[in-house]
Amino acid sequence: SEAYREMWRALDMDLEKHDVFLGALPGAFSEVFLQQKNRPARMAYFDNALAEAHGGRIKEILEQKKAGRPVAGTFCVFVPEELIFAVEGISIGLCGGAQFTIPTGEQVLPRNLCPLIKSLMGFKLDRICPYFQAVDFLIGETTCDGKKKTWEILNEYVPTYVMELPQKKTAADLTLWEGEINRLKGEIERRSGQAISAEKLAAGIKKANARRAALARLYRARQADPAPISGKDALLISQLAFFDDPERFTAQVNSLCDELEERIARGEGVARKGAPRILVTGTPMALPYWKLHHLVETAGAVIVGEETCTGTRYFAGQVAEDGLTVEEQVKNLARRLTAINCACFTPNKERVEDILRLAREAKADGVIYFSLQFCQPFSVEGRLVEKALQEAGLPILRLESDYSEEDAAQLKTRIDAFLEMI
Numbered sequence: 154s155e156a157y158r159e160m161w162r163a164l165d166m167d168l169e170k171h172d173v174f175l176g177a178l179p180g181a182f183s184e185v186f187l188q189q190k191n192r193p194a195r196m197a198y199f200d201n202a203l204a205e206a207h208g209g210r211i212k213e214i215l216e217q218k219k220a221g222r223p224v225a226g227t228f229c230v231f232v233p234e235e236l237i238f239a240v241e242g243i244s245i246g247l248c249g250g251a252q253f254t255i256p257t258g259e260q261v262l263p264r265n266l267c268p269l270i271k272s273l274m275g276f277k278l279d280r281i282c283p284y285f286q287a288v289d290f291l292i293g294e295t296t297c298d299g300k301k302k303t304w305e306i307l308n309e310y311v312p313t314y315v316m317e318l319p320q321k322k323t324a325a326d327l328t329l330w331e332g333e334i335n336r337l338k339g340e341i342e343r344r345s346g347q348a349i350s351a352e353k354l355a356a357g358i359k360k361a362n363a364r365r366a367a368l369a370r371l372y373r374a375r376q377a378d379p380a381p382i383s384g385k386d387a388l389l390i391s392q393l394a395f396f397d398d399p400e401r402f403t404a405q406v407n408s409l410c411d412e413l414e415e416r417i418a419r420g421e422g423v424a425r426k427g428a429p430r431i432l433v434t435g436t437p438m439a440l441p442y443w444k445l446h447h448l449v450e451t452a453g454a455v456i457v458g459e460e461t462c463t464g465t466r467y468f469a470g471q472v473a474e475d476g477l478t479v480e481e482q483v484k485n486l487a488r489r490l491t492a493i494n495c496a497c498f499t500p501n502k503e504r505v506e507d508i509l510r511l512a513r514e515a516k517a518d519g520v521i522y523f524s525l526q527f528c529q530p531f532s533v534e535g536r537l538v539e540k541a542l543q544e545a546g547l548p549i550l551r552l553e554s555d556y557s558e559e560d561a562a563q564l565k566t567r568i569d570a571f572l573e574m575i
């Protein structure tokens with residue numbers, strides 16, 4: 154609409170480029186999502202949330218921003234959104250999942266870098282992401298080298314605050330992380346002009362916990378056979394969690410779960426009972442990356458879980474709500490470090506345990522280990538996971554890809570062969 158164009162113009166967006174970008178989305182969305190059979194009716198909310206991602210949601214954020222609420226962009230599930238929520242701030246997960254912005258990203262970054270990083274950089278430089286245009290500041294973190302060094306470049310365009318995330322999980326690392334959370338707390342207090350009291354932080358923790366609990370409930374529903382919801386739809390929901398209003402989103406996920414639980418009771422699902430069940434593990438899949446899920450599910454299998462940061466790692470580690478003082482609350486926030494098993498950590502053997510547990514819970518017939526091209530942590534760790542799964546007798550297929558469609562036929566052949574074998 155003209156009102157949206159006006160809003161985008163005011164955000165200094167490149168309207169022409171943005172038109173081209175948005176123009177391709179409805180077709181892709183219809184092919185990947187709307188043509189699925191037997192979708193849960195309450196997916197309608199999420200379909201609409203995606204359709205309004207650059208429209209209605211941005212309008213809402215800008216109104217809240219005008220009312221004085223700070224807007225922060227984040228790139229990693231370790232960044233404690235609870236602190237942003239504590240000052241009634243808006244937290245947006247900004248990772249990029251689009252091939253469209255890669256060429257621009259490559260103008261400032263090396264080509265042999267993970268597509269997630271090149272895409273997010275491209276979104277900023279191309280000025281086609283209204284979220285990137287609306288944020289007051291970004292919160293980066295020292296995870297992989299690619300991200301860590303990208304913050305220095307991004308900081309030329311948007312103020313980018315960096316948290317030092319330790320890469321081990323010893324007592325000393327927990328102390329370091331606790332200090333980093335305190336430092337971020339100071340930054341958010343300074344930016345918002347509000348002191349973060351125990352009461353405010355408790356409210357932020359509750360908000361984030363409720364969203365994590367709803368997503369965990371969604372994942373439990375997927376353990377049923379037949380699966381009541383496709384992996385594609387579950388992935389879309391996870392991706393939208395990073396953009397939507399957390400309270401509304403949580404209520405909608407819970408409402409969808411009511412429907413899914415009714416389906417399970419009736420024995421109703423999206424795939425036939427006995428369809429091959431796949432657990433995906435590896436790098437995050439940022440919006441609008443749906444390629445792997447689409448290939449696997451059009452081949453007749455159903456994805457029943459993702460051990461990724463757009464999956465279980467996002468909602469891992471509930472934060473204790475009973476901290477009495479801010480110091481205790483910060484300690485509790487810091488403890489979440491031990492619950493999320495990202496390949497940026499060493500050693501990271503708990504991730505293998507997570508994968509085995511999740512595969513068992515979801516009754517997976519096989520695991521697809523998915524790594525974005527040039528992601529060193531997840532690619533290198535693949536060998537350890539592969540060995541452990543082979544020892545456990547769980548079939549595993551390792552795939553590496555980027556955001557382009559060039560390798561789709563090749564991936565499909567390998568996925569078909571894997572499904573035939575399991």
Ligand code: BJ8
Nearest residue numbers: 229230267296297436462495528
């Ligand atoms: S907790 S997975 S969100 S760092 S950007 S590591 S794909 S080369 S994203 Fe992550 Fe936090 Fe860990 Fe999760 Fe590889 Fe790309 Fe790096 Fe990536």
